[in-house]
Amino acid sequence: MIDAWAAATIVAVVAGVVGLFTVMRGSAFAAHAIPNGSIAGAAGASLIGAGTLLGLSAFALAGALAIGLLGRRGRHDVATALTLVTMLALGALFVSWSSQYASELYSVLFGEVLGVSSSQLLPTAALGAAVIAAVALLHRPLLLSCALPDVARARGLPALAIELAFLAVLALASAMTVPVVGTLLIFTLMIGPPAAARACADRPARAAALAVALALVTVWTAIAAAYATDLPVGFFVGTVGASWYVAGRGWSAWRTRRRRRGRPAGPAASVDLIAG
Amino acid sequence: MSGALASIVAPGFFASGPVQLAAEIAAVVAAVCGAVGVFAVIRGQSFAGEALGDITTSGGSAAYLVGVAPLWAYVAFALAAAGAMELAGVQRARGRDLATGVVLGAGLGLAALFFYLDSVHTSASGATVTVMFGSIFTVTGTTVRLALGTGAATLAVLAALYRPLTLASLNAELASARGVPVRLVGALYLAVLAAAVALAAITIGTILSTALLIGPAATALRLTRSPGRAVLVAASIGLLALWLGIVLAYDSYYWPPLHRGWPVSFFVVTLIFTGYLLAGALGRVRAAH
Numbered sequence: 001m002i003d004a005w006a007a008a009t010i011v012a013v014v015a016g017v018v019g020l021f022t023v024m025r026g027s028a029f030a031a032h033a034i035p036n037g038s039i040a041g042a043a044g045a046s047l048i049g050a051g052t053l054l055g056l057s058a059f060a061l062a063g064a065l066a067i068g069l070l071g072r073r074g075r076h077d078v079a080t081a082l083t084l085v086t087m088l089a090l091g092a093l094f095v096s097w098s099s100q101y102a103s104e105l106y107s108v109l110f111g112e113v114l115g116v117s118s119s120q121l122l123p124t125a126a127l128g129a130a131v132i133a134a135v136a137l138l139h140r141p142l143l144l145s146c147a148l149p150d151v152a153r154a155r156g157l158p159a160l161a162i163e164l165a166f167l168a169v170l171a172l173a174s175a176m177t178v179p180v181v182g183t184l185l186i187f188t189l190m191i192g193p194p195a196a197a198r199a200c201a202d203r204p205a206r207a208a209a210l211a212v213a214l215a216l217v218t219v220w221t222a223i224a225a226a227y228a229t230d231l232p233v234g235f236f237v238g239t240v241g242a243s244w245y246v247a248g249r250g251w252s253a254w255r256t257r258r259r260r261r262g263r264p265a266g267p268a269a270s271v272d273l274i275a276g
Numbered sequence: 277m278s279g280a281l282a283s284i285v286a287p288g289f290f291a292s293g294p295v296q297l298a299a300e301i302a303a304v305v306a307a308v309c310g311a312v313g314v315f316a317v318i319r320g321q322s323f324a325g326e327a328l329g330d331i332t333t334s335g336g337s338a339a340y341l342v343g344v345a346p347l348w349a350y351v352a353f354a355l356a357a358a359g360a361m362e363l364a365g366v367q368r369a370r371g372r373d374l375a376t377g378v379v380l381g382a383g384l385g386l387a388a389l390f391f392y393l394d395s396v397h398t399s400a401s402g403a404t405v406t407v408m409f410g411s412i413f414t415v416t417g418t419t420v421r422l423a424l425g426t427g428a429a430t431l432a433v434l435a436a437l438y439r440p441l442t443l444a445s446l447n448a449e450l451a452s453a454r455g456v457p458v459r460l461v462g463a464l465y466l467a468v469l470a471a472a473v474a475l476a477a478i479t480i481g482t483i484l485s486t487a488l489l490i491g492p493a494a495t496a497l498r499l500t501r502s503p504g505r506a507v508l509v510a511a512s513i514g515l516l517a518l519w520l521g522i523v524l525a526y527d528s529y530y531w532p533p534l535h536r537g538w539p540v541s542f543f544v545v546t547l548i549f550t551g552y553l554l555a556g557a558l559g560r561v562r563a564a565h
Contacts, residue, residue: 188381238385
């Protein structure tokens with residue numbers, strides 16, 4: 001139980017930070033596709049007897065690379081969708097080859113946070129630290145290229161390299177989180193809390209802190225509720241994550257109305273421009 | 277001729293009942309997905325299609341629980357999700373992916389719950405794999421008729437929408453200047469998309485359904501620019517991929533490593549993806565000349 005809390009806490013911190021950049025860069029689809037497609041890695045690794053984390057990382061990175069490169073030619077969303085389904089189809093093949101994996105599929109898809117063992121904690125923490133360090137290193141070009149793409153281009157920032165670097169960070173983040181919350185629900189954690197945080201806080205640093213806090217509350221509530229009711233963790237992560245978004249939308253709508261009544265467009269308009 | 281055919285198709289293929297039903301439903305689904313998918317690609321709604329497909333997973337898992345035909349549950353859940361996306365503001369350009377994503381996240385949470393309840397309350401083991409990766413060879417005659425009805429209704433709505441939808445998809449400002457109710461057209465199209473996704477989910481599974489919706493359409497739009505022609509090309513590509521996938525899956529009962537058959541969905545998706553890459557290469561060769 002202590003291990004589950006520790007692992008979920010690491011995951012929530014990483015998901016909050018990476019998720020904020022995902023929301024700001026508009027990469028929600030990639031954040032869905034990469035963890036979801038990496039399930040083929042988990043199935044393949046179990047087939048050849050390799051470590052799950054290794055398989056997940058390899059497939060997540062390969063998917064990120066394919067999305068980044070295929071998206072350069074042709075439509076980005078089509079490239080993302082087709083990369084995702086191709087990886088999933090491989091996953092279907094691997095699952096059909098292995099005789100016992102089908103029963104494990106559920107835990108890969110929806111996570112098994114209560115089954116986290118202490119031996120999983122160290123790799124999860126190490127990967128989490130690496131992801132946070134990478135985001136800290138990259139945060140300036142990442143912010144600039146999504147908030148003010150023209151300025152970024154004028155300064156000679158390589159757009160493709162930044163995109164690929166971000167997708168690689170996303171891939172590592174999903175590889176470490178999948179064993180804990182599952183391929184399908186890490187996405188909820190990466191979108192719901194950061195979206196709400198962005199609606200409430202204008203500065204990136206404050207929004208990141210808020211996103212991490214909301215993600216922590218989400219996983220802690222979900223684990224406690226799952227423990228108490230015996231229902232799957234994924235259900236609670238999904239509903240709590242979505243309700244943050246609704247709350248954030250409501251809050252920002254209320255604030256906009258109040259601001260309109262108070263004073264006309266003030267400095268807030270320019271902050272919105274930078275954030276979005 | 278028959279010798280060449282026999283070397284491709286394993287014995288007993290044409291006499292097999294499940295294969296016939298699979299081929300029939302493949303034809304219906306390929307036609308609907310080709311037509312609907314072209315607009316999904318033009319409008320940049322791949323993510324919406326993907327999200328609707330994933331959400332039908334919860335419909336599939338709920339169907340096991342209640343004991344209704346999966347297609348009904350797929351259609352019902354996809355339409356409900358389309359409504360939720362519309363409410364969450366999927367039509368605003370800004371934050372559209374977020375609205376889609378949040379509905380998707382909530383839908384997946386429900387799927388987690390229903391699969392769990394399936395495993396507790398029913399003896400349907402392996403429901404997860406069947407729902408997510410499809411099982412075209414288990415399609416029944418009733419499902420084919422149901423799919424035919426759903427498909428015909430979907431195509432009828434799409435045909436009625438065709439002109440305003442084309443205009444609204446290519447140039448929304450011009451369309452609204454001409455008095456096209458862009459918002460209403462968008463909402464109706466989302467419902468059409470939901471029905472098409474539900475049909476695709478029956479054949480190749482809920483989380484793979486996007487392949488059939490987006491793949492052939494994107495390939496067709498790389499080959500031709502006219503939406504009308506693209507619909508025909510996309511439907512043909514989809515049909516080819518599905519039928520070839522069925523043949524290969526039938527053959528694969530004799531293949532290693534298990535001699536148990538590879539999943540149809542794997543062949544279909546791989547064929548579609550290969551087609552997309554080939555069409556891109558063809559376009560570059562054409563442009564070079």
